[in-house]
Amino acid sequence: MTRSCATFILCFLTVFGIRKVRAQSGSDVQDVLTKLFTTDKYNKKIRPLVDQSNAVQIDVDFFLTSIIDFNDQDESLKTSGFLSLSWTDEYLQWDPSSYNGVNVLFLPQDDIWRPGVSLRNPYKSFTGLGSAFLNLRVDSNGLVEWFPFQVFESTCDVDITYFPFDSQECELKFIAWSYSQVEVELNKGARGVILVEYSPNAVWNIDSTSAHETNTGESSVTFTIKLKRKPGFYVINIIIPVILLSVLNIFAFALPVTTGERASYAVTVFLSLAVFLTIVSEELPTNSDVISILSVYLTAMITLSTVIVLICILELRLATRTVEEYPINKLFMAVYKVSLFLQCRKRKDKIKPAKMSETNSKKKLKKEDEFNPDRKKFQVTWMKIVSAMDYLLFWIFLLLTFILTLVLFLICANN
Structure with a gap:
């Protein structure tokens, strides 16, 4: 039992003793900074390659956090998020074993070389990525990781054909403004648009996302967001x-x-x-x-x-x-007959409307009506013509409205 305790204590002291010896201090980090920026005289104006004939390879991913606003009238999209840019800086490399295991540095973004990436299709103002208070992560192999957070206002072509059942496709195009494809190549990352931190929008759903790169003449990466309106x-x-x-x-x-x-x-x-x-x-x-x-x-x-x-x-x-002043012509009579047919009713007026060619026709018609009550009762009048027109027009316009409404919903459903 005593031997076991002694062994345990020895192992404990050995492990913690080693950890204590290997502990990194601020002076170790200072020594790395002195080596890089004083001894090696790091210059952020020089592209981070020993062989300057090569292009700096930069991987770009986009973390979308929210859609702030989509303005249909201004044709603009306002989003918030941050890019993930990584590249290798061959002038920021050191041996961690020589500096007590210091493997990572966090440097202000203005202190080292950056690719000058910015939004290619801004809506209002043209600004660079990031802020002076942001830091970059640099490891001993020269891998630089930069995560500039920003509110992006970009232009977006709006297709209003199927409003309000429409889908919109907006692009955020990032380009290395200061360099051509020969000096800097932007490559889409393995994940493209990342939605792990995305907050849902009350008006729009994200239908799909994609990313593609362009390295012909200019170097750019385009992130496409397809939005579906609620x-x-x-x-x-x-x-x-x-x-x-x-x-x-x-x-x-x-x-x-x-x-x-x-x-x-x-x-x-x-x-x-x-x-x-x-x-x-x-x-x-x-x-x-x-x-x-x-x-x-x-x-x-x-x-x-x-x-x-x-x-x-x-x-x-x-x-x-009145029939006496304006006789009913054949067109209106046809409307009247069609209305009766559709209503499954029979005509009760077998007497044709009188022609008013003679000067005393009005008096004769009046006398005939007095001796023939049925004629006066069932004679076609303009009020009956209007009622027949109402019946036909009601169903005609109801059919037109139904067809137009059905076409509207079918088109929107197909979209």
Whole structure:
């Protein structure tokens, strides 16, 4: 038992004694810095290669943390995140065994060479990556790792065809501005766009991401983010009210002409649709190349509403006519017959409308009506013509509205 305790104590002292001897101090780090920047006279103006005919190989990954804003009208994307850039600096190498095991240094980014990477498609201002207070990680083999965090505002072409069921594809293109492909090559990393720290957005979902590099003439890496809009807000606040207004638009033909409110009702629905078209227009970018399907649908509904208003005014005009002054022509009689046929009703007016060619026809017609009550009761009048038109127009416009709405949803669903 005593021998075992002695062995344990010896091992304990040996391990901790070695650790104590091998402990790194601030002076060891200072010695490494003195070697690199004083003895070796490190110069950040020189590309970090002994053979200056080669290009510096830089691996780039992008950590996306959030989508701050996507502005449809300005066609801009505002994101936050940081790049992961790594390269080998052959002038920042040392032997850790000579400096008590110092293997890693953290240096201010302005103290060593950097590739001068910046956003190629900025929306407002052109700025370099990182800040003066950021440090880079450098190991003894010369591997430099840089993680500059930034809020990126980039341009993004917007396709509003399927708004609000649209998908947008935005690119963040990073380029080494100060160097050509001969001096610096940017290579996409193995992970591309990394979403481990991403916070979901209330308006957009990330559908997919990708990355590709361009090393022909200029050296750049492009990160592509495909966004899918969440349409719930627009469906509840725009699409459903517009469809309901379109249905109300049709019921102008169900309102009797005698009420005197039909024209004002139709005009009110027309103005409501015009207001919704204005709201949708404010949400969309000013773009003449691509037109939103929703805007086309609203325009079609407003066109139908305009036609309904004109028809209502025409029917009010027809309802004030009398058969004696304005005989019913063949076209209106055809409309009347079709309406009766569709309603599965038989005509009860077998007597044709009288022709008013003679001067005393009005008196004769009046006398005939007095002696023939059935003729007066079942004679085709302009009010009956208007009622027949209402019946046909109601179903015609209902069918048109249904077809247009169905086409809208089918197109959006296919997208």
